[in-house]
Amino acid sequence: MLLPVHDDTHVTPTEATSTAVALTLHQLMEGVVLAAAYVAGGVVGLIAALFLTAHTVVETAAVGTAYVVAGQYKRGGIAVVFMQTVYVIAAVIAFRSALAVPPAAEHITTAIVGSVLLIVGIHSCRCVIDDSISYS
């Protein structure tokens, strides 16, 4: 994901907040994908869940760093906690919704989940690479 923060030494509070908002919405989707990974189960689900967790840590650190550079320590702490809360709540809601799927629709759901995991996996690789370039 291309972040609005390009230079570590000049981050305004507004830029830090826009980064936090963008990544919170992004992690809302990733929480849903995490639930999908659990539902998919097996090695694919486990790898996807582990990868998403590592990826989320990188994104959360990026937001924390943006606030620290902007000198907004308290807001940074709040943003980090808020992002993680949104991620977990999205995962729980999606997981409960997935459990409500009738057994007959399970194969179709598994196929859709597999496709989503593939797309998000590719997207996540790009996120981590972009984050590493932006914050290293």
Ligand SMILES: [Zn+2]
């Ligand atoms: Zn992400």
